[in-house]
Amino acid sequence: xxxLIAFLEPDRAVIDRRPSIIADLAGLLPExxxxxxxxxxxxxxxxxxxxxxxxxxxxVLPETTAQVAAVxxxxxxxxxxxxxxxxxxxxxxxxxxxxDAIVIGVSKLNRILEVDFPNRAAVVQAxxxxxxxxxxxEADGFFYAPDPSSQLACTIGGNIGMNSGGAHCLKYGxxxxxxxxxxxVMFDGSVVEIGGKAxxxxxxxxxxxICGSEGQLGIVTExxxxxxxxxxxxxxxxFGFDSSIAAGACVTDIxxxxxxxxxxxxxxxxxxxxxxxxxxxxxxxDVEALLIVEVEGSDAEMDAMLARIIxxxxxxxxxxIRESQSATEAALIWKGRKSAFGATGRIADYICMDxxxxxxxxxxxxxxxxxxxDRYGLRVANVFHAGDGNMHPLILFDANDPExxxxxxxxGNDILKLCVDAGGCLxxxxxxxxxxxxxxxxxxxxxxxxxxxxVRAAFDPKWILxxxxxxxxxxxxxxxxxxxxxxxxxxxxx
Amino acid sequence: xxxxDIQYPQTEEEVARIVLEANEARRPIEVRGGxxxxxxxxxxQSASVLSVAKLSGITNYDPSELVMAARAGxxxxxxxxxxxxxxxxxxxxxxxxxxxxxxxxxPTIGGVFAGNVSGPRRISAGAARDNLLGVRFVxxxxxxxxxxxxxxxxxxxxxxxxxxxxxxxxLGVMSEVIFKVLPRPETAVTVVVSGLNDAxxxxxxxxxxxxxxxxxxxxxxxxxxxxxxxxxxxxxxxxTVLRLEGLTPSVEVRTGRLVAEMGRRGTVSVLEGDVSDGxxxxxxxxxxxxxxxxxxxxxxxxxPSAGHQLVAALRLKTGVDAFYDWxxxxxxxxxxxxxxxxxxxxxxxxxxxxxxxxxxxxxATRISVPVFEPQPKPLEALARRIKDQFDPAGVLNPGxxxxxx
Numbered sequence: 001x002x003x004l005i006a007f008l009e010p011d012r013a014v015i016d017r018r019p020s021i022i023a024d025l026a027g028l029l030p031e032x033x034x035x036x037x038x039x040x041x042x043x044x045x046x047x048x049x050x051x052x053x054x055x056x057x058x059x060v061l062p063e064t065t066a067q068v069a070a071v072x073x074x075x076x077x078x079x080x081x082x083x084x085x086x087x088x089x090x091x092x093x094x095x096x097x098x099x100d101a102i103v104i105g106v107s108k109l110n111r112i113l114e115v116d117f118p119n120r121a122a123v124v125q126a127x128x129x130x131x132x133x134x135x136x137x138e139a140d141g142f143f144y145a146p147d148p149s150s151q152l153a154c155t156i157g158g159n160i161g162m163n164s165g166g167a168h169c170l171k172y173g174x175x176x177x178x179x180x181x182x183x184x185v186m187f188d189g190s191v192v193e194i195g196g197k198a199x200x201x202x203x204x205x206x207x208x209x210i211c212g213s214e215g216q217l218g219i220v221t222e223x224x225x226x227x228x229x230x231x232x233x234x235x236x237x238x239f240g241f242d243s244s245i246a247a248g249a250c251v252t253d254i255x256x257x258x259x260x261x262x263x264x265x266x267x268x269x270x271x272x273x274x275x276x277x278x279x280x281x282x283x284x285x286d287v288e289a290l291l292i293v294e295v296e297g298s299d300a301e302m303d304a305m306l307a308r309i310i311x312x313x314x315x316x317x318x319x320x321i322r323e324s325q326s327a328t329e330a331a332l333i334w335k336g337r338k339s340a341f342g343a344t345g346r347i348a349d350y351i352c353m354d355x356x357x358x359x360x361x362x363x364x365x366x367x368x369x370x371x372x373x374d375r376y377g378l379r380v381a382n383v384f385h386a387g388d389g390n391m392h393p394l395i396l397f398d399a400n401d402p403e404x405x406x407x408x409x410x411x412g413n414d415i416l417k418l419c420v421d422a423g424g425c426l427x428x429x430x431x432x433x434x435x436x437x438x439x440x441x442x443x444x445x446x447x448x449x450x451x452x453x454x455v456r457a458a459f460d461p462k463w464i465l466x467x468x469x470x471x472x473x474x475x476x477x478x479x480x481x482x483x484x485x486x487x488x489x490x491x492x493x494x
Numbered sequence: 495x496x497x498x499d500i501q502y503p504q505t506e507e508e509v510a511r512i513v514l515e516a517n518e519a520r521r522p523i524e525v526r527g528g529x530x531x532x533x534x535x536x537x538x539q540s541a542s543v544l545s546v547a548k549l550s551g552i553t554n555y556d557p558s559e560l561v562m563a564a565r566a567g568x569x570x571x572x573x574x575x576x577x578x579x580x581x582x583x584x585x586x587x588x589x590x591x592x593x594x595x596x597x598x599x600x601p602t603i604g605g606v607f608a609g610n611v612s613g614p615r616r617i618s619a620g621a622a623r624d625n626l627l628g629v630r631f632v633x634x635x636x637x638x639x640x641x642x643x644x645x646x647x648x649x650x651x652x653x654x655x656x657x658x659x660x661x662x663x664x665l666g667v668m669s670e671v672i673f674k675v676l677p678r679p680e681t682a683v684t685v686v687v688s689g690l691n692d693a694x695x696x697x698x699x700x701x702x703x704x705x706x707x708x709x710x711x712x713x714x715x716x717x718x719x720x721x722x723x724x725x726x727x728x729x730x731x732x733x734t735v736l737r738l739e740g741l742t743p744s745v746e747v748r749t750g751r752l753v754a755e756m757g758r759r760g761t762v763s764v765l766e767g768d769v770s771d772g773x774x775x776x777x778x779x780x781x782x783x784x785x786x787x788x789x790x791x792x793x794x795x796x797x798p799s800a801g802h803q804l805v806a807a808l809r810l811k812t813g814v815d816a817f818y819d820w821x822x823x824x825x826x827x828x829x830x831x832x833x834x835x836x837x838x839x840x841x842x843x844x845x846x847x848x849x850x851x852x853x854x855x856x857x858a859t860r861i862s863v864p865v866f867e868p869q870p871k872p873l874e875a876l877a878r879r880i881k882d883q884f885d886p887a888g889v890l891n892p893g894x895x896x897x898x899x
Binding site for chain 2: 008117118119121122140141142162163165169173174176177186190192193194196197198199200201202203204205206207208211212216229230231233242252253255256257258259260262271297298301303304305308356357358359360385388389392399423424425426427429430431432436440443444445446447448449450451452454455456457458459470471
């Protein structure tokens with residue numbers, strides 16, 4: 001299949017040195033932490049952005065921060081690209097390797113080091129899965145708030161890399177709002193600690209910069225995250241509307257009324273059909289759009305909030321209202337939504353967009369999205385976090401049909417440009433990776449990108465960390481792996 | 495400062511031109527907004543001043559999108575008035591530094607974000623930096639740069655927005671900021687637990703925050719400062735105060751639960767309306783230490799359970815008065831005489847880490863004592879490299895954060 005997205009040209013000299021590099025790595029960490037057999041490397045050749053694959057030179061799975069440091073120092077000294085990897089669930093290709101690169105996976109760094117309830121913090125290694133933090137503190141009445149759909153598998157290290165969100169971010173914020181500190185290995189193998197259990201760190205907000213930096217600034221090996229008291233209860237209610245426009249207007253009104261539900265999820269008719277066929281959640285089939293609105297608290301609180309929300313929905317001509325009467329029913333309502341990606345994958349190949357738009361633009365962007373999809377003769381299912389404007393159109397296609405695959409990618413690009421033009425951005429929670437890299441110039445000026453790249457170079461002067469990602473390959477002002485003058489003075493170029 | 499040359503650009507392009515000229519002439523400039531926090535930080539080594547005060551006005555505000563954009567020099571008061579008219583607010587309730595610093599002038603929205611100025615609701619709604627969604631600024635080379643945007647969720651490229659927040663004008667001159675706003679709570683009440691000592695208060699606050707009642711403010715006001723809050727209306731010794739906000743029926747339910755739990759720890763009363771609101775304004779603005787003096791005042795950020803231990807340890811060594819916000823994790827210290835910087839910072843380290851900012855001190859002290867927490871060497875080097883990538887000639891607010899930057 002032809003590829004729209006280019007990777008950096010692999011460095012032949014590095015590839016030719018593969019045997020000696022592997023021998024050197026074997027001296028840096030135990031044999032059980034080093035993967036070099038082609039058969040065993042295959043699972044690492046892509047992530048959840050499966051249309052692109054590259055075999056790495058080798059994979060290392062360190063068990064300690066010191067091992068991460070040793071490998072990173074070695075790679076920097078020898079100008080070998082490094083691809084940091086969590087669980088490989090990136091939807092934007094953030095963890096896809098390249099032929100001359102060593103993958104540093106954090107999956108063996110999987111211990112919860114400390115849970116501190118009085119200070120509402122947990123210290124965890126980077127390879128701990130998102131859900132396991134909440135599971136570890138659940139019995140004591142706490143949880144960790146960001147909840148990406150892949151939370152069973154994805155790691156906290158990956159979450160930090162992509163500043164992951166989830167359905168419940170509307171109320172609790174994304175990773176950056178719930179991260180208190182990190183231990184991070186820098187390009188040269190030095191280890192820095194930023195933040196801790198205090199709410200604010202000293203100096204420049206490096207924590208904020210690292211969060212969402214897609215593995216370009218260093219490799220996080222430990223994180224201190226905030227724990228939040230678990231609400232007494234949560235109750236979703238399901239609303240069916242005759243049009244997407246009515247559903248969108250209802251979202252705007254709920255938010256504007258002063259009620260911030262914990263989640264507002266949107267599904268259009270194709271998404272409803274796909275999810276219902278898979279999950280049998282009892283979704284209404286005679287509506288064009290569906291909202292799942294979830295509130296939290298005690299029964300009395302939820303009753304009060306839902307009464308107001310239902311009143312607003314009625315004003316927008318809601319056709320179906322289903323309040324969950326039991327935990328089982330609530331779980332069923334969410335099951336349909338949370339299985340959206342998996343269910344879609346059963347009926348077709350799909351790519352999932354992640355543009356975010358101002359709330360007032362939701363209806364407009366939905367309408368234009370369907371025009372774009374029609375133009376390419378494709379199908380789309382929309383399922384997304386409406387409360388914060390984070391859209392997830394799933395573009396359906398047949399991966400065995402090269403022409404259709406290309407069309408799907410092109411339609412995706414058009415949709416993302418549409419989001420930017422509507423005052424939004426390319427990605428709300430999945431990251432740029434390789435997927436949206438070449439669209440960055442649509443959102444940012446040369447000066448904007450040059451400033452970001454200079455900051456990047458302050459952390460990784462040789463650009464060895466995840467070098468094919470985030471920034472368009474052209475116009476990097478000589479900032480390439482192996483090029484010492486990466487930081488350079490690109491002022492004139494900008 | 496009256497003899498210094500102050501420039502008031504009215505457009506972003508003018509800001510860029512002024513900074514470019516400064517860069518080319520290697521002539522440092524002091525960047526300021528309303529000038530209400532000029533005495534916070536090291537004195538800037540500069541003869542000329544760039545004020546964004548005339549770069550003013552709200553540029554985009556649709557209440558239903560929960561986002562506002564404004565030029566950096568827009569007075570905070572103008573923003574709060576516009577928000578109030580739509581029953582909305584800045585959820586991070588920025589502190590007004592004027593009473594504490596004895597400053598005059600009008601705080602600007604740019605200044606609020608440049609200092610990452612946050613108030614009591616920081617524990618539930620995040621800091622200023624969590625609410626800043628987008629920024630336009632002029633870097634030290636005179637280039638106009640934007641980062642972020644006007645959407646709630648955005649991971650498109652490196653988050654320079656966070657970096658600008660709390661950089662005190664040393665990385666760029668912010669020209670426009672875009673930030674999150676939220677509906678005002680329908681009801682706010684304060685549950686007051688009286689009679690707890692500092693250690694008991696820390697436990698009570700931790701217990702309250704472990705409950706699912708959504709505490710949006712948790713402070714402890716020891717006996718020595720209690721008369722300075724809420725017009726002296728709090729009786730019964732030290733007060734541990736817990737704020738609950740939201741829809742009226744919901745607040746009623748949560749208040750009942752919190753009162754029942756806290757009633758086992760001390761005498762409980764409930765404040766409502768203006769009394770409750772006024773109390774949190776006093777906490778936000780550090781009212782008890784707004785005493786018209788220049789006695790050193792520290793803002794200390796530590797793990798919540800370490801706050802009272804720090805104060806207890808300091809009391810054995812030096813004259814200090816203190817109260818706590820952010821569940822005990824924000825400690826306001828007023829020193830009797832000397833700032834005792836080494837002592838304060840050493841104890842913070844021993845108690846698990848954090849940092850201290852010398853928010854108030856006379857100019858001579860602020861030159862000799864690091865106002866912001868000195869960073870470990872590798873982080874200091876990193877900060878230096880970042881600074882160089884924004885302001886290679888070092889013309890923006892030199893010396894403000896550290897002597898060498």
